Amino acid sequence: MNKLLQRVTSGLVKTGNLKITDPSGKTYTFGDGTGVPVHVHIKTTRAARAIAIDPMLAVPEAYMDEEIDILEGDTLELLRVAFQNMGPSGIDAIFSRAIEGFRHAFRRLQQVNTTTRSKKNVQRHYDLSGELYKLFLDKDMQYSCAYFESPDVTLEDAQLAKKRHIAAKLSLKPGQNVLDIGSGWGGLGLYLAKNFDVDVLGVTLSTEQHGVATERAQNEGLENHVHFELKDYRNISERFDRIVSVGMFEHVGLNHYRTFFDKCAQLLKPDGVMVLHTIGRSGPPYATNAFIRKYIFPGGYIPALSEVMPAIEKSGLVTTDVEILRIHYAETLKHWRARFLANRDKAKAIYDERFCRMWDFYLAGSEAAFRWQDLVIFQIQLTRKNDTLPVTRDYIQDTERELALHDGGRDLEPPPAPAKPVAKKAAPKRRTTAKKA
Numbered sequence: 001m002n003k004l005l006q007r008v009t010s011g012l013v014k015t016g017n018l019k020i021t022d023p024s025g026k027t028y029t030f031g032d033g034t035g036v037p038v039h040v041h042i043k044t045t046r047a048a049r050a051i052a053i054d055p056m057l058a059v060p061e062a063y064m065d066e067e068i069d070i071l072e073g074d075t076l077e078l079l080r081v082a083f084q085n086m087g088p089s090g091i092d093a094i095f096s097r098a099i100e101g102f103r104h105a106f107r108r109l110q111q112v113n114t115t116t117r118s119k120k121n122v123q124r125h126y127d128l129s130g131e132l133y134k135l136f137l138d139k140d141m142q143y144s145c146a147y148f149e150s151p152d153v154t155l156e157d158a159q160l161a162k163k164r165h166i167a168a169k170l171s172l173k174p175g176q177n178v179l180d181i182g183s184g185w186g187g188l189g190l191y192l193a194k195n196f197d198v199d200v201l202g203v204t205l206s207t208e209q210h211g212v213a214t215e216r217a218q219n220e221g222l223e224n225h226v227h228f229e230l231k232d233y234r235n236i237s238e239r240f241d242r243i244v245s246v247g248m249f250e251h252v253g254l255n256h257y258r259t260f261f262d263k264c265a266q267l268l269k270p271d272g273v274m275v276l277h278t279i280g281r282s283g284p285p286y287a288t289n290a291f292i293r294k295y296i297f298p299g300g301y302i303p304a305l306s307e308v309m310p311a312i313e314k315s316g317l318v319t320t321d322v323e324i325l326r327i328h329y330a331e332t333l334k335h336w337r338a339r340f341l342a343n344r345d346k347a348k349a350i351y352d353e354r355f356c357r358m359w360d361f362y363l364a365g366s367e368a369a370f371r372w373q374d375l376v377i378f379q380i381q382l383t384r385k386n387d388t389l390p391v392t393r394d395y396i397q398d399t400e401r402e403l404a405l406h407d408g409g410r411d412l413e414p415p416p417a418p419a420k421p422v423a424k425k426a427a428p429k430r431r432t433t434a435k436k437a
Contacts, residue, residue, distance in 0.1 A: 001028055002045070005052035016081040019072070022048060031081065038073035038081055055082075057290040060361045064295075064354050075361050076337070079368035127208045129350050133185075136339040136363075141185035141212070144247035144277065145329040145377045155335040158328075160407060161400075163191045166244060168399035169275045169321065169381050171389055172196040176241035179203070179267060181233045182248025186213025186226070192244075193225045195403060202228040203236065234259065239269050249278035250300050257303075257311035265315045265384070273389065274317070274382040280305060282324070283374035289365070296362050305378060312382065320389055321381035329377055333367035 001022040009020065009030050016031035019039040027039075042048045047067035050058035062068040063075070070078060137143055138159045146158035147165050166188070172178070174197040180189045183202025186209075193200050204210050213228040243264055252260050268274055281304045288301050305322075312319055340347065340363060348356050369375045383389060 001026065002048045002052050005048050008052055008055070012085050013081060014085055016085065018078075018081050021071070035081070036073055036077045038077050039071040040078065041069045041071055043067050043069065054290070057294070060291040060295075060358070060365070063361055064357045066353075066357070075364035076368060079364055080372065083368050083372040127206055130208055130212060132347060132350055135343040135346055136336045140187040140191075142187050143184055145279075145325060146332040146335075147325070148328055148331050151331075155332070155339075158332070158335075159187075161404075163188055164400045164403040164407070165396075166246065166275055166277060166379070167192055167195065167403065168396040169273075169379065170242050170244060171273055171395060171399075172198055172242060174198065177201070177238075178242040178244065179236070179238075179240040181243065181245040181264075182251075183209070183213060183228055184247070185209050186216050186228060188244065188246060189213070189226050189228070190216060190220060190222060193222050194220075195406065198225070198242070200226045201238070201240075202226065203231045203233055204228065205230065205232060234263060236263075236267060238267070239272075240267055241269055241272050243268055243272065243274040244277075245275075246277040247279075249276060250297065250302060252301075253299060254301050254303065254307060257308065258314060261311045261315035261317060264382070265317050268317075268382075268384055270384050271388055272384060276378070276380045276382065278303075278378050278380075279329070280308070280324075280376055280378040281374050282326075282376050289369075291365070292362070295358055302375065308378070308380070312380070316384070317382040318384065318386045318388075319380060320383050320386065321379075321393070323379040325377035325379065327371065329375070330367050330370035333363055333370065337363040337367060 001020065001024075006028065009018075009028075013030040014032065016035050017033050017037045018030040019027055019037070020030070021027045021039070021041040023043060023045050042051065042062070044062075044067045047058065047062040047065075051062065059068070063070075133141060133143065138146075138156045140156075140159060142159040142162065145162065146155060147162040148158045149161050153161070170178070170192075172192065176196075176198045178189070178192055178198050178200045180192075180200055180202040183189050183204050184206075186202060189200040189202040192198055202213060204213070207230065210228055210230045217223045217226045217228065249260070264274055279302050281302055283304065285304045285307055288297075293300060309319070337360070340359060344356055344360075347359065366375075381389075389395075
């Protein structure tokens with residue numbers, strides 16, 4: 001085995017059960033032998049050399065190009081061994097640290113997301129065949145983190161619960177107008193219109209998603225209440241009672257956070273409410289994973305909360321609620337990957353083997369990062385004034401419970417009824433016998 005690769009792997013894998021067969025056919029064992037066995041065959045010296053220097057990019061690339069085969073275990077188990085042995089900052093090897101440090105230092109240059117570039121970035125991912133996404137998403141085509149009220153719910157129920165959770169935080173009233181920034185295939189906008197009697201404008205940069213969302217609104221007879229446009233949020237001038245953005249902020253880019261929140265503050269009416277749902281980091285700022293940036297989400301960036309809050313504060317918006325959803329996205333990705341693998345032959349018929357390997361690594365890598373590294377979901381509620389919403393969070397749970405009864409979803413656990421005081425029986429009067437003098 002390449003000596004550098006052997007040294008890097010020995011330094012990384014202290015726990016777990018990893019075997020690597022090198023291009024010469026010799027097999028090496030790493031870890032303490034615990035956990036699910038994983039056996040990887042590196043078939044070319046070129047791949048071995050690249051992995052030793054830049055494993056975060058070279059491993060998935062070699063897997064895509066069939067220069068790596070996983071003989072025992074799968075991509076998720078391989079990533080479990082890697083992620084559980086390294087910190088959020090990556091592999092502690094001199095070449096890897098230098099490369100990742102360079103990526104972190106120049107991360108802003110990778111996120112110059114002008115209106116033209118943003119559209120191209122979106123087309124790279126979201127304008128893939130709609131048939132591909134139907135292979136692994138729920139029926140409503142929700143391509144963002146679901147909300148698992150209990151571990152045993154279906155993906156469909158969890159995505160419905162996500163919509164309830166976000167809708168409740170918007171505190172909607174009939175007749176209001178709502179802006180959905182990054183409206184996807186239209187599921188959330190349609191849900192809000194149907195359940196709250198509001199008018200929704202959804203904007204997206206994806207031609208594929210726009211077509212599907214528009215057709216759905218027409219088919220459901222909601223075209224007079226829900227309208228979807230191919231438009232960048234920066235080109236909107238109308239003001240709204242409510243703004244929601246789910247899974248879009250990851251594409252804004254660090255350079256444009258002030259622009260995003262300044263624009264939202266401009267678009268939000270004085271008594272308006274906004275809910276932002278985005279992937280974030282529980283740890284400090286770090287560069288986007290090289291594989292994800294190159295092949296999956298060009299121009300994308302996952303922020304730490306410390307990078308988001310200054311832009312919010314400077315925009316004049318008031319932060320009224322922050323919730324961190326942990327593990328929910330790992331469970332969502334687990335469902336997506338299981339469905340994708342079950343339909344892998346269909347995906348291969350649409351694209352090819354290399355695409356299927358890339359997509360498998362993307363889904364497995366994302367699940368691993370949410371399960372064993374520092375990725376979480378931020379749900380940030382914003383207003384223009386600090387007295388817009390109730391001062392306790394009870395209204396959120398109350399609305400979710402009403403929606404669950406209405407939309408046929410799994411109801412929330414009802415609050416325990418206050419215990420009724422038990423009436424005490426009156427103590428029998430004691431007869432006193434007067435003592436005779």
